[in-house]
Amino acid sequence: MTRKDSFFDRLPDNLFIGPVFGPEEAEAVKALVEAGTITQLSTDTVEEFEVAFAAYIGVKEAVAVSSGTAAVHTALIAAGVEAGDEVIVPAFTFIGTVGPVLHQHAVPVFADIDPTTLCLAAEDVERKITDKTKAVLPVDLFGHPADLDAITAVAEKHGVTVVDDACQSHGAEYKGRRLGGLAPLTSFSFQESKNMTTGEGGMVTTNDPELAQVCRSVRHQGEQTWGLIARVGYNYRMTALQAAIGIEQLKKLDDFNTRRRAIAGCYTEALVSLGLQLPTEASYAKSVCHVYSFLLPKALAPRRDEILNALQQQGVPVSIAYPKPLYASPVFDGFAVQACPVTEDIASRVLTLPTAHSLSIETAGRIAEMTRSVLERYLT
Numbered sequence: 323m324t325r326k327d328s329f330f331d332r333l334p335d336n337l338f339i340g341p342v343f344g345p346e347e348a349e350a351v352k353a354l355v356e357a358g359t360i361t362q363l364s365t366d367t368v369e370e371f372e373v374a375f376a377a378y379i380g381v382k383e384a385v386a387v388s389s390g391t392a393a394v395h396t397a398l399i400a401a402g403v404e405a406g407d408e409v410i411v412p413a414f415t416f417i418g419t420v421g422p423v424l425h426q427h428a429v430p431v432f433a434d435i436d437p438t439t440l441c442l443a444a445e446d447v448e449r450k451i452t453d454k455t456k457a458v459l460p461v462d463l464f465g466h467p468a469d470l471d472a473i474t475a476v477a478e479k480h481g482v483t484v485v486d487d488a489c490q491s492h493g494a495e496y497k498g499r500r501l502g503g504l505a506p507l508t509s510f511s512f513q514e515s516k517n518m519t520t521g522e523g524g525m526v527t528t529n530d531p532e533l534a535q536v537c538r539s540v541r542h543q544g545e546q547t548w549g550l551i552a553r554v555g556y557n558y559r560m561t562a563l564q565a566a567i568g569i570e571q572l573k574k575l576d577d578f579n580t581r582r583r584a585i586a587g588c589y590t591e592a593l594v595s596l597g598l599q600l601p602t603e604a605s606y607a608k609s610v611c612h613v614y615s616f617l618l619p620k621a622l623a624p625r626r627d628e629i630l631n632a633l634q635q636q637g638v639p640v641s642i643a644y645p646k647p648l649y650a651s652p653v654f655d656g657f658a659v660q661a662c663p664v665t666e667d668i669a670s671r672v673l674t675l676p677t678a679h680s681l682s683i684e685t686a687g688r689i690a691e692m693t694r695s696v697l698e699r700y701l702t
């Protein structure tokens with residue numbers, strides 16, 4: 323890929339992903355290294371991070387784990403998902419949502435998404451529930467909450483547990499409340515590209531102390547008490563080094579999210595007149611703009627790759643989240659899949675701009691202008 327725009331040439335690639343650290347993170351890590359206490363088992367930094375995260379979310383319990391994928395897996399185990407159980411998942415998401423369903427030898431059942439929010443559609447969940455369904459796994463996609471009340475209503479009617487995947491939505495709000503306490507179990511990721519980071523890391527939140535206890539056991543080899551193993555467990559522990567970084571990142575999360583929303587606003591301002599479907603917020607939602615995924619008009623779907631290339635030629639850091647329904651991946655070949663037409667359509671014409679809080683508004687403005695000038699050639 324040859325870039326022609328010198329402005330974009332001068333920027334480090336990692337700028338478009340994130341993370342932003344200050345001296346606070348470095349000092350917190352240094353103190354632990356100097357003390358020689360760097361694991362969950364040797365100091366209480368992980369617990370401090372859990373308490374701070376739970377307080378921020380407004381939930382009783384938070385259980386830190388080693389990744390967002392581990393958080394989803396741990397939450398599914400706590401929800402009682404076992405081999406052969408069906409779990410309803412959106413067809414439009416990252417594999418980190420659905421991999422853990424496979425880890426449990428459970429059966430992912432793909433449901434379609436809402437064409438506006440791009441999150442799991444409650445009506446299609448209702449259609450796909452069977453007497454084998456154990457859990458519904460909505461994703462708060464791209465920083466925007468799924469319609470959790472509508473999904474919960476369907477789930478409760480059928481006695482099914484909701485496990486919310488908020489790995490892209492730390493601090494996002496549903497009807498004025500932060501995601502994390504609105505489903506029985508919610509998972510978060512602190513991977514480097516997320517709205518706050520510990521490098522790798524994750525968290526499960528819940529208001530149910532018994533579910534939290536199961537999560538703590540799953541994280542630590544399935545232990546009940548020392549030497550007594552209650553269940554199949556994992557080593558999903560977060561290190562104290564990660565937690566120390568997380569404590570500092572959490573203090574900055576609202577500022578990071580404000581920047582992300584401002585960057586999204588900047589893109590919308592530049593693109594609004596072009597007749598694209600741009601990200602919006604549902605009336606119930608406050609988005610934290612994890613990325614900016616917008617849709618080309620249907621007529622341009624066949625030219626999406628050409629447009630992607632044209633943007634990349636100019637140095638625009640554009641990508642595709644996500645290029646295909648997840649069920650199109652070979653790993654799902656053995657499963658019966660009912661096609662999800664909304665996902666098929668949207669995956670064929672989506673393009674994604676970065677909203678990383680590491681980007682200045684000036685850089686976002688340049689990305690916005692360059693994107694507009696390229697897209698204008700196709701749209702007018």
Ligand SMILES: *Cc1c(COP(=O)(O)O)cnc(C)c1O
Binds near residue numbers: 392523
């Ligand atoms: C990032 C992400 C995950 C997995 O998180 P990791 O920390 O990378 O394991 C799961 N689900 C969604 C929607 C994500 O964006």
